[in-house]
Amino acid sequence: MRNDTMGIILTGDEKIAPLTNIRANSALPIAGRYRIIDFVLSNMANSGITNVGIATESNYSSLMDHTRSGKPWDLDRKDQGLQILPPNIENEKYGVIRGNIDLLAGIRDYIHRSKQTYVILSLGNMIYNIDFDAVVKEHIENQSDITMIYRNVAGLKDSDLSRFTLLELDEEKRVKDIEVQPYYPKTTNVSLEIFVMEKVLLESFIDECSSRGDVDFVKDAIIKKMNGMRMYGYEFDGHFYKVDSLESYYKTSMEFLKAERRAELFNSSRPIYTKTKDQCPAKYGDEAECINSFISDGCVIEGTVINSILSRGVKVGKGAIVRNSVIMQDSVIEDGAEISHIVFDKEVVITSGRKLIGQDTHPLPIAKGTVI
Numbered sequence: 102m103r104n105d106t107m108g109i110i111l112t113g114d115e116k117i118a119p120l121t122n123i124r125a126n127s128a129l130p131i132a133g134r135y136r137i138i139d140f141v142l143s144n145m146a147n148s149g150i151t152n153v154g155i156a157t158e159s160n161y162s163s164l165m166d167h168t169r170s171g172k173p174w175d176l177d178r179k180d181q182g183l184q185i186l187p188p189n190i191e192n193e194k195y196g197v198i199r200g201n202i203d204l205l206a207g208i209r210d211y212i213h214r215s216k217q218t219y220v221i222l223s224l225g226n227m228i229y230n231i232d233f234d235a236v237v238k239e240h241i242e243n244q245s246d247i248t249m250i251y252r253n254v255a256g257l258k259d260s261d262l263s264r265f266t267l268l269e270l271d272e273e274k275r276v277k278d279i280e281v282q283p284y285y286p287k288t289t290n291v292s293l294e295i296f297v298m299e300k301v302l303l304e305s306f307i308d309e310c311s312s313r314g315d316v317d318f319v320k321d322a323i324i325k326k327m328n329g330m331r332m333y334g335y336e337f338d339g340h341f342y343k344v345d346s347l348e349s350y351y352k353t354s355m356e357f358l359k360a361e362r363r364a365e366l367f368n369s370s371r372p373i374y375t376k377t378k379d380q381c382p383a384k385y386g387d388e389a390e391c392i393n394s395f396i397s398d399g400c401v402i403e404g405t406v407i408n409s410i411l412s413r414g415v416k417v418g419k420g421a422i423v424r425n426s427v428i429m430q431d432s433v434i435e436d437g438a439e440i441s442h443i444v445f446d447k448e449v450v451i452t453s454g455r456k457l458i459g460q461d462t463h464p465l466p467i468a469k470g471t472v473i
Contacts, residue, residue: 106237107181107217107300108145108153109208110138111201112164112225115345119468120446124163127155127225129350130429132357133395133412136167137344139375140228140366142183145221146174147371148233152181154211155225156204158188173374186211200316205307212304220303222318224294228353229341230368231295236335240297246330247323248297249276252337255289264345266292266319268334276332279324290334293341296323339365351444351464354410354427358393380413388419404434418453425461443467 112127120129127138138155145153153176157164164185170176171183186208188198198204205212212220219240221233231250240248251268262283268290269278280287306322315321323332340362342353356362367373383396386403394406399414404421411417411428418436426443434440435453442459446469451457455473459465467473 103149103219103234103237104151105217106148106150106219106221106233107215108141108150108221108223108233109205109212110141110153110155110223110225111204112138112155112157112161115226117344117347117350119466120347120350120444121160123160123469125157125160125225126344128161128164128167129344130412131228131344131354133397133410135373135375136164137228138164138168138225139373140230141223141225142168142171142174142176143373144229144231144233144371146176146374148237150221150233151176151178152184152215152217154184154186154208154215156186156188156208158198158204161185161187167376169376173376181215184211201318202307202310202316202321205303205318206311209304209307212300212307215300218299220298220300222296222298222303226344227293227295227341228344228366229293229337230339230366230371230373231293231337232371236295236297239335240333243333244331245333246298246302247332248335249332250293250295250297250337251290251334252293252339252341253289254291257289257291259286262286262289262291264343264349266294268292270334274334274336276327276334279319279327281319281324293337294319297335347444347464347466348462351427351442355408355425357395357410358408378413386419389417404436412447427464446471449473 112125129137131137176183188207267280267288269288310321344350380399383400389402390405392407395410397413400411401416403419404417406423409423409426412430414431415428416433420437421434422439424441426440428445429447432445432449434451437454438451439456442464443457444464444466448470449467450472
């Protein structure tokens, strides 16, 4: 158990309209019954971290409803446990959150009061299964000031690499250079936006950057301090996914339909926990057909579902066809309707005989509560 380490999760600020109009990026449903934040939260809980703060920027009611006291992750504790930290901008002269430095400055008191020596700072829009305990141990052994988790993704196109922060490393995995979303990438070492450091160092970064009016943690704190610090990379050899656009959300969702990805991400030695809801099992009609799909509890299937992910309470009518789609909670596809490459938010209804067709590279999103 890592009693010497605390966790801080910064919820994603990328806008994925219309899915994030009502929720934080980290609260997006994934794989039918999970939320994106479940992965980093579970990784921290599995590593014995018992003090975790989630710093939010906006639209955090859904996130708060999902995490609540932190019981699914064994973080419902009298002392510390899980803390939801809404934005605190009352004393900020700008009056708005301009970047993650402002977000961290708003929780500066929480960080200072925490008793742990080390902190794991992570974005909440990443999906992975990592042993954080091993990362902290290597951080201490290297006597590193900052350890950054990365994955070498040789073969990825430059346009895809440009979505990420990239690390240039020497033979000892010491960080030589950092590029933030470069147009012409010089390396294939992708940062997972996870940073391990001593808590007092994070506090000094926050204070120094705030006093200068800086706003970006990587550009204004990490990169500007590179020459005077020992910064090392920790190589992760598993799969990870960054959800920062509708296309990446759709592609990541489809990855869960692959058995090998599920076996890796839902590792039995490091389980992924989530908020549980007691619902009856899915019900299938006499003419129902389901092929390579996730069907959650409470669904009623009377039509055909192929290569799709259905959250709790979804209804698919007789003669309806659902292909290559992501359908969120309590949506209804009525008799004879057909959809393909669609992302439905919660409580969407497509009426009888309607047809909606998107594309693999451009899935069609439908906002919550829409009736078509």
